[in-house]
Amino acid sequence: MKPILSLTLIWALSSTAGALVCQTCTDTQCSSQTAVTCTSETMCVTANIQATSSGVTVPQIFKGCASSSLCLAPGSQTFSVNLGASSAVTSAECCNTDNCNTATLDPPATPTANTLQCNSCTNQLCNTPVTCRGNEDQCFQASCESLRYTLSHHVIHLERSAESQTAG
Structure with missing residues (x-):
């Protein structure tokens, strides 16, 4: 009985120790950050989003845990969408080590x-x-x-x- 209990305890401790830790922003300009432990996500992401609506551009910085459907592999990505009156261009960086998303990306080029x-x-x-x-x-x-x-x-x-x- 003791070996089973010991193995269960070792497994529980080692499985939580392997969880990825990513930085997350506390506001849209990412003026301060805090570390979060990801639940099931396997990547960290940092993104610089330039959203424009009716000619007014509003920048936003995003950092956090990311699923594999958002970040397929570590590295840089660029996304853009144009809906006519509104558009957005985003530069993103995906990574898979603890706190790898501390840096803030430059705004993407228009x-x-x-x-x-x-x-x-x-x-x-x-x-x-x-x-x-x-x-x-x-x-x-x-x-x-x-x-x-x-x-x-x-x-x-x-x-x-x-x-x-x-x-x-």
Whole structure:
């Protein structure tokens, strides 16, 4: 009985000791950080998000634990989405050692326009052209039943949900 109890105790202590510790921000500008122990996540992430709405850019810093669906592997990633009146570009760094996300990333560069255009919705009409930027190379369409109309936008490097459809 004693060997089983001892092995159980050793296993319990060693399994909690292996949990990843990541930094997390206490506000949107990450003016202070605190360490958190991740539950099931296997990566830490730090991101610099530049969100623009109606011409006003609001920066946000994010740090925390990340699932493998967000961070597929350690390294740098860039995400962008343009919904017409609103857009965002994000630089992110994924890592997998304790407190590896202490550094704050520089803001991502604003991508330049490319040749792709997608339609965006304004007042329930989805015929407003939006010029894609940088590596944005896909349009998608999604419907919001609670709003009772279809939204069309473009996106790059973001996973599309099952209800999204590629346009053009």
